[in-house]
Amino acid sequence: MNRDTLLSSHELVVNMGPQHPATHGVLRVKLVLDGEKILDCEPVIGYLHRGIEKLGESEDYQKVPPHIDRVDYTAAVSNVLGYVEAVEKLLGIEVPPRANYLRTMMTELNRLASHLIWLGTHALDIGAMTVFLYAFREREEILKVYEAVFGARLTYNAFRIGGMAEDVPDGILDKVREFTDYFPRRVAEYEQLLTGNRIWLRRTVDVGKITAEEAISFGLTGPPLRGSGVRWDMRRAKPYAAYADMDFEIPIGKNGDTYDRYLVRMEEMRQSNRIIRQTLDRLPDGPVRAKVPRVIKPPVGEIYHAIEAPKGVLGYYLVSDGSSKPYRLRIRPPSYFNLAALKKMIVGHLVADAVAVIGTLDIVLGEIDR
Amino acid sequence: MPEEKTLSAEKPATVPADKKPKGPEKGPFSKPELIVFIQDALPQAVVEAYSFLGQDFITANKAAFIELAELLKDDPSQDYALLEDLTAVDYPQKEKRFELIYILFSLNRQNRLFLKLSAAEGETVPSLTGLWELANWAEREVFDMFGIRFEGHPDLKRILLPDGWHGHPLRKDYGLEQQDQQWIAENIELIRPQSHLGIPSNQEIDHLNSSAAKSTSAG
Numbered sequence: 154m155n156r157d158t159l160l161s162s163h164e165l166v167v168n169m170g171p172q173h174p175a176t177h178g179v180l181r182v183k184l185v186l187d188g189e190k191i192l193d194c195e196p197v198i199g200y201l202h203r204g205i206e207k208l209g210e211s212e213d214y215q216k217v218p219p220h221i222d223r224v225d226y227t228a229a230v231s232n233v234l235g236y237v238e239a240v241e242k243l244l245g246i247e248v249p250p251r252a253n254y255l256r257t258m259m260t261e262l263n264r265l266a267s268h269l270i271w272l273g274t275h276a277l278d279i280g281a282m283t284v285f286l287y288a289f290r291e292r293e294e295i296l297k298v299y300e301a302v303f304g305a306r307l308t309y310n311a312f313r314i315g316g317m318a319e320d321v322p323d324g325i326l327d328k329v330r331e332f333t334d335y336f337p338r339r340v341a342e343y344e345q346l347l348t349g350n351r352i353w354l355r356r357t358v359d360v361g362k363i364t365a366e367e368a369i370s371f372g373l374t375g376p377p378l379r380g381s382g383v384r385w386d387m388r389r390a391k392p393y394a395a396y397a398d399m400d401f402e403i404p405i406g407k408n409g410d411t412y413d414r415y416l417v418r419m420e421e422m423r424q425s426n427r428i429i430r431q432t433l434d435r436l437p438d439g440p441v442r443a444k445v446p447r448v449i450k451p452p453v454g455e456i457y458h459a460i461e462a463p464k465g466v467l468g469y470y471l472v473s474d475g476s477s478k479p480y481r482l483r484i485r486p487p488s489y490f491n492l493a494a495l496k497k498m499i500v501g502h503l504v505a506d507a508v509a510v511i512g513t514l515d516i517v518l519g520e521i522d523r
Numbered sequence: 524m525p526e527e528k529t530l531s532a533e534k535p536a537t538v539p540a541d542k543k544p545k546g547p548e549k550g551p552f553s554k555p556e557l558i559v560f561i562q563d564a565l566p567q568a569v570v571e572a573y574s575f576l577g578q579d580f581i582t583a584n585k586a587a588f589i590e591l592a593e594l595l596k597d598d599p600s601q602d603y604a605l606l607e608d609l610t611a612v613d614y615p616q617k618e619k620r621f622e623l624i625y626i627l628f629s630l631n632r633q634n635r636l637f638l639k640l641s642a643a644e645g646e647t648v649p650s651l652t653g654l655w656e657l658a659n660w661a662e663r664e665v666f667d668m669f670g671i672r673f674e675g676h677p678d679l680k681r682i683l684l685p686d687g688w689h690g691h692p693l694r695k696d697y698g699l700e701q702q703d704q705q706w707i708a709e710n711i712e713l714i715r716p717q718s719h720l721g722i723p724s725n726q727e728i729d730h731l732n733s734s735a736a737k738s739t740s741a742g
Contacts, residue, residue, distance in 0.1 A: 207697075367656070457608075483610040
């Protein structure tokens, strides 16, 4: 080999993943590099494909939620909420108000839990280890509540068609209230570690920028869309559960960069805390489950129902042929479409920024691959 | 190749017509002015328009589909800026077996519009990648799962399943446990030559399976 070939610069193709701690699952990203600079990238997905949409067609309506739990396993409560509400819409079932309030409370706790995982792992990827420990301390408290209410810590099979499986156990609402008392102070703690931190700013400001038009074209939803300045939240646009009664704000960013998405999610945690307080204050009495037939056979037809999951808009398109199994169960996964914008966001940046952008998109591969 | 298990290909118990649960019926389209608006601009575009459970559906004509989507997206009076989702349903008994569903969302008016398009086996469908970036991955997934080809897609290839896979799993004639055995044989090596840590090797498992099959057939 002569001196010229040794010193010339080459395009280099690097496979990041599928086994890589910063890809948050089995994501493989083919990166075309010139030195440290990313010239092109292509996400390769499907390593976790379990065919959940196909499985849904083979199960009774009541037996689908355990599969749905495993779609976005960091926000299993949100997933099931979207599904059961879609089936309820198709059946024309009115859910009792107490069940709706409890669902809202549990879903918002889930948003906190999901955002805490995002915060911890995103910061850990960039190199701030302390935040991870802080975030998982609070997440543990939420999981304790879930363990008491649903009997599980990760995949809860949280709701039933028609309401909740049963009312919450005694004393758990006081625990939730206690949590909401101190949680805003904990958010302030995380912010103290990161928001003005010079290293954090250097790693996130102007990294992975996307404009509002591009974000809409890519179908970005959730914090990545709001970080670009589009005030769109399914909880406000098409209210479901008890969100129509809730008073909360939708934070948006300005620049559409990693730092703005960080700020949006931090504010969302405060707003979620507010919503949980409101559900606690106004929780109505009454039954937690509507009367539902033992065998669920929705009328022939189709329904689309979307909710604002922690990652973005999670939609279910259900087609019923009048039998006890869905004819077609389509899950619109927010992470899938958020990841599609990765190329747009990282080309031209450095390799280290790829880790920051994957973190800021808050993807879950279980949801992307289904 | 041995016969595959096809769990979902078993015919579901058909419900007699009189025992079918009574449900909501299709109603008239809730925004007739929209249909008038479309017909003024594109006379051939709308095949059928109806409303179901508060959702507005327009069955579109394939020849004018891109123009229709563009009109709904770019005309300021419509402003369906967001393509929320794109998916398909397989009805093998119909003449045109696939039904594609496009969900549009207007960010200003906060309402949805559902576009439907039918496609027969082997028929191509115009791609919307020129209008929405979202269509890129969404159409790749529909191609992967149903085998519907999109005309004008820049890079139509499988996305969730491996590139060389045969078959499209979300078709109704694809069994729940069906796999592409040839692909598996060519690409996956799960050979453990000898027992290790008490785990039987592949040959031992095959042997156990065949002897178990013999004993059941004898009994």
